[in-house]
Amino acid sequence: MKNLKHLNKYFYKYRYRLIIGVLITAIAKIFALQVPQLIRQSLNVVEDYNKDIISDLASVKHELFLNILLIIGAAILSGFFTFLMRQTLIVMSRLIEFDLKNEIYNQYQNLSQTFYKKNRTGDLMNRISEDVGNVRMYCGPAIMYTMNMLVLFIIALTKMFQIDAKLTFYTLLPFPILSALIYFLSKTINKRSNIVQQYLSKLTTFAQEFFSGINVVKAYSIESQTSSDFSVLATIKKEKNISLYKAQALFFPSMVLLIGISNILVIYIGGQQYISGEIDNIGIIAEFIIYINMLTWPVAVVGWVTSIVQQAEVSQQRINEFLEEKPDIQNLQTxxxxxxxxxxxxxxxxxxxxxxxxxxxxxxxxxxxxxxxxxxxxxxxxxxxxxxxxxxxxxxxxxxxxxxxxxxxxxxxxxxxxxIGFVPQDAFLFSDTIRNNIKIGNENASEEEVIEAAKNAYIHHNIIEFNKKYDTFVGERGVTLSGGQKQRISIARALISNPKxxxxxxxxxxxxxxxxxxxxxxxxxxxxxxxxxxxxxxxxxxxxxxxxxxxxxxxxxxxxxxxxxxxxxxxxxxxxxxxxxxxxxxxx
Structure with a gap:
């Protein structure tokens, strides 16, 4: 996880959200873990009544009713704090996603033209979108579920050992197998995730180039060829994705199998202890089964979290490659x-x-x-x-x-x-209004200054003929305008900045x-x-x-x-x- 160390500065920035999230997680699990104890107590009361240890049926009903209310209350409070946990940690991940995207975008702006000659647009887009999305899953859901699992394990296992150490030991026997399985599958997922991200970049690049060059594609009637090339690339990516998800798919069934084995061990070992008198009440076995099943999702989610972390590691590695890139042109004078x-x-x-x-x-x-x-x-x-x-x-x-x-x-x-007011030969306009394209040269320019610049560029008379005049929305790269109109709007943009x-x-x-x-x-x-x-x-x-x-x-x-x-x-x-x-x- 060395590549993910880059995110530590963001965790520090939002450390209070992280700490509060951990505390709320612990509180939510403390309330959730009251339920097995209350169920044990309820079963013990019924067992004591059946054994004539307690003869007052009314008091049994009263205690059962009270336990039911406590179970409902514990569940409601656990759900409420779980909601707060999600609000705290998931929002934190969105804030980190926002900051990381801005960091990458600012780096893109600082990098020199040589960098853009070496790298393809589709790959650049993929790293700031898909890769950042993968990293966000690590900063939010992965951390949240990991904390949830750790808190639940610590509290649940502490209670289980306090009740019966021998039964807890047998219950945990499958877990070393689980650890080994996670280790080997994680390595496989890491490799396959890297390949999937590479092909996703290739696919994005192909699509972006197709959209940019659609005029050439249609002019040369090569739709069938480009469609075939896209299909080949999409098929390879599909196969790589299937390969990745095959590895990921092994996690959940393995978790369920191991949890099932733990349940069998609890029933078998616990049953023998109850028969031999080592366990006084049948409620202990029920409590252990509930604990084991409460651990089912946290244990099962280990595989999912591991997969998220592996994909985030690969994505952050790809992001770091660009973040560590040094611009050829440095500002040496501050x-x-x-x-x-x-x-x-x-x-x-x-x-x-x-x-x-x-x-x-x-x-x-x-x-x-x-x-x-x-x-x-x-x-x-x-x-x-x-x-x-x-x-x-x-x-x-x-x-x-x-x-x-x-x-x-x-x-x-x-x-x-x-x-410098620069007017290139290949005029580039953004997907925005004509007014805003001109005001790129001076965002504080008045309407009069915009019109004056347009008149000097000899484009004003064309603009006022449009239905929406200066509010006319030009297509991507100014595709809705002629070449001469784009050039003249570009001239107006340079003039309005009043450059030296x-x-x-x-x-x-x-x-x-x-x-x-x-x-x-x-x-x-x-x-x-x-x-x-x-x-x-x-x-x-x-x-x-x-x-x-x-x-x-x-x-x-x-x-x-x-x-x-x-x-x-x-x-x-x-x-x-x-x-x-x-x-x-x-x-x-």
């Missing part, structure tokens, strides 16, 4: 950093760890505060890598990036990213030239005083930039202004002439 917007690259090299592809080679440039830099280049030339380095989503392998003259690693990471640095990563690729001109005109006013980085394939998007750099295979091959570069042989002039021809062709 003090606040004021960002003004000057950016300088000095001999920067960067190679992606997973592919070993050198994305940038000896890159140097500077953008002054409030100025605009445009980056052009073919696909794979390193454009997106530069903006990822500016946002410190990755760290350089060699060279230095300076923000306002300070090495980027010495800048407060949260302040750096808060100062604006980054546009080819964010106008899905709009036509006319719309592009309108948006660029609006952005000219909106980005006044802000350092702006524009990545594009269109020369029309970057012609007004203060500085343009052209990348090829991770190297800067051209630099200058629009007017300089259109008169210089190279990639920029070629792409400019090509786009002029395309525009002329479109007009014709």
């Amino acid at each position: 003090n606040p950093t004021e960002i003004h917007g000057n950016i300088r690259f000095e001999n920067v090299y960067f190679t992606y760890e997973d592919t070993k592809i050198e994305a940038l080679h000896n890159i140097s440039f500077e953008v002054d505060k409030g100025r605009t830099l445009a980056i052009l280049g073919k696909t794979g030339s390193g454009k997106t890598t530069i903006i990822n380095l500016i946002a410190r989503l990755f760290d350089t392998n060699q060279g230095t990036i300076l923000i306002d003259g300070t090495p980027i690693k010495n800048v407060n990471l949260h302040d750096l990213r808060d100062s 640095i604006l980054i546009f990563d080819d964010c106008l690729s899905a709009v036509d030239t006319e719309t592009e001109e309108i948006i660029l005109g609006n952005l000219e006013k909106a980005r006044q005083g802000k350092t702006t980085i524009i990545v594009s394939h269109r020369t029309s998007s970057v012609k007004n930039a203060d500085q343009i750099i052209v990348l090829e295979a991770g190297k800067i091959v051209q630099t200058g202004t629009h007017n300089m570069l259109i008169n210089e042989k190279g990639y920029y002039q070629d792409i400019y002439n090509q786009q002029l021809e395309e525009e002329a062709s479109d007009k014709d």
Whole structure:
């Protein structure tokens, strides 16, 4: 159970609930264990009456009636405290589940992009849902039933030894067999639980990828193939689950068998003792049988609890793997950093760890505060890598990036990213209203600011045509909107945050030239005083930039202004002439 030690901090946090739960459990069992004694007393009174030890029938009836009332009262009080026990311990487990999910989610947010390239979404989802659910069962039901069993055993066995040690000894003979059975089955369950969780992650990942790629599935008409692949995976998981439950299924019948053997021993040994006169009253045998049967569920639940603990151990191990993961990008500066917007690259090299592809080679440039830099280049030339380095989503392998003259690693990471308004090429919208998607950039923005940002992004006129206007709910990833609409809402989201640095990563690729001109005109006013980085394939998007750099295979091959570069042989002039021809062709 070494992996479950991670949960000790939560048990300490909710220690008062845990202690109260233990006390309530003990009280509930004390009341429950009054019943066998009262039944013994009742049987003894009847036996004494039959043996003429007691001759007053009225007093016998009175005592029996009193015992019945006491039995009912003990049962009611035991049930009431059992209810309180569940309220205390099960609620504690829900609180731990809440805290653990938040801990995992916060860790997910802190981990670097490299981590998400190595791990699949379905597996990440499974660990924060299914695995945490398994751990919750350990923190609540498993602990509750274990305490219930221990308290019941301690109190019941103490009373049994006080009554008759010899009979108690014979009653407990099957329990060593039970211990050995639990040990061997636990090892099997642990192994099989791990396999089941792995296949559950695979199944979740497959389903998640299918939902995300449903357009591709339908476009290529591969429904039958994906259905077949899913069926194979589901069948394997089913077989692994059956294998696990076969092992778990051995517990309960084994418990019942061993309890049955204990009952037989009580009746046989106890009967012999009664006949020989070692036991004075038949009520003792009845009391022992009731004790044994009261122990039936706690003993039977040992198997279930063991199974829960084994599954929780496996799940917590999987959770710990991610919790122990260290982010590649560390915030080395805890003090606040004021960002003004000057950016300088000095001999920067960067190679992606997973592919070993050198994305940038000896890159140097500077953008002054409030100025605009445009980056052009073919696909794979390193454009997106530069903006990822500016946002410190990755760290350089060699060279230095300076923000306002300070090495980027010495800048407060949260302040750096808060100062950046980033518009990606593949605009991502959440399953929420258009208003809330825009207000992600500034959750305290007024309605007027939302509308102003939308107007600057040239999306306001589209939004007001929707039935619910800004309250229109967009589907997952903004699926109900066109590509151009998603990009423009993403632009509005960046503008409303009023950042020091604006980054546009080819964010106008899905709009036509006319719309592009309108948006660029609006952005000219909106980005006044802000350092702006524009990545594009269109020369029309970057012609007004203060500085343009052209990348090829991770190297800067051209630099200058629009007017300089259109008169210089190279990639920029070629792409400019090509786009002029395309525009002329479109007009014709």
